Amino acid sequence: xxxxxxxxxxxxxxxxxGETLYNRQLAHGSAGNLSIRLDDGxxxxxxxxxxLGYLDPARLSHLASDGRLLDGDPPSKEAFFHLAVYDExxxxxxxxxxxxxxxxxxxxxxxxxTDDVLPPxxxxxxxxxxxxxxxxxxxxxxxxxxxxVRKVAKDHHAMLLAxxxxxxxxxxxxxxxxxxxxxxxxxxxxxxLGDRKTSPLDAAQIAExxxxxxx
Ligand SMILES: [Zn+2]
Numbered sequence: 001x002x003x004x005x006x007x008x009x010x011x012x013x014x015x016x017x018g019e020t021l022y023n024r025q026l027a028h029g030s031a032g033n034l035s036i037r038l039d040d041g042x043x044x045x046x047x048x049x050x051x052l053g054y055l056d057p058a059r060l061s062h063l064a065s066d067g068r069l070l071d072g073d074p075p076s077k078e079a080f081f082h083l084a085v086y087d088e089x090x091x092x093x094x095x096x097x098x099x100x101x102x103x104x105x106x107x108x109x110x111x112x113x114t115d116d117v118l119p120p121x122x123x124x125x126x127x128x129x130x131x132x133x134x135x136x137x138x139x140x141x142x143x144x145x146x147x148x149v150r151k152v153a154k155d156h157h158a159m160l161l162a163x164x165x166x167x168x169x170x171x172x173x174x175x176x177x178x179x180x181x182x183x184x185x186x187x188x189x190x191x192x193l194g195d196r197k198t199s200p201l202d203a204a205q206i207a208e209x210x211x212x213x214x215x
Pocket of ligand 1: 032078097098099164165
């Protein structure tokens with residue numbers, strides 16, 4: 001069992017993080033969802049039809065590790081892929097999924113290969129995000145998406161759902177949110193640079209970063 005003061009702190013953290021993401025227009029309307037895995041393996045997740053900008057900490061969905069609702073409002077319809085990520089990534093303690101504009105724009109492009117759909121433009125992108133594989137499109141709520149997410153989550157803490165948006169896992173909600181923000185900034189740079197000739201980091205530079213900052 002997670003101590004009441006710990007679960008309350010996690011509730012407050014989700015509400016505060018949701019509000020800041022919403023206020024900076026990384027989330028809009030009722031799109032996007034956040035979750036934290038508590039020490040006892042249960043999850044706190046944002047409810048269905050809620051706005052990240054106006055979350056009530058007391059009404060967050062508290063789920064068992066198998067997805068059963070323990071208390072709070074019914075969870076986001078996208079809860080199933082949070083569960084899939086936690087299953088595949090034992091070290092993940094939080095998941096951030098948003099529909100931020102530049103990342104969604106990248107998810108709507110035609111990609112020749114799907115193993116990494118953004119160039120390594122900056123060292124911070126390499127350090128925080130690494131590779132960004134594309135997960136094929138599924139209609140909202142299609143549970144088959146869970147299988148596709150599982151396959152990728154085994155080896156990646158960040159991925160991009162086609163025609164939809166990213167899923168990012170982290171060691172904490174702050175870690176996952178900061179990685180998400182780095183990803184959105186890279187997507188923004190990618191469009192800002194447009195057709196200009198760019199100089200992304202090369203394989204040797206990426207290897208050097210990964211040696212200096214092992215994840
Ligand atoms: Zn979504």
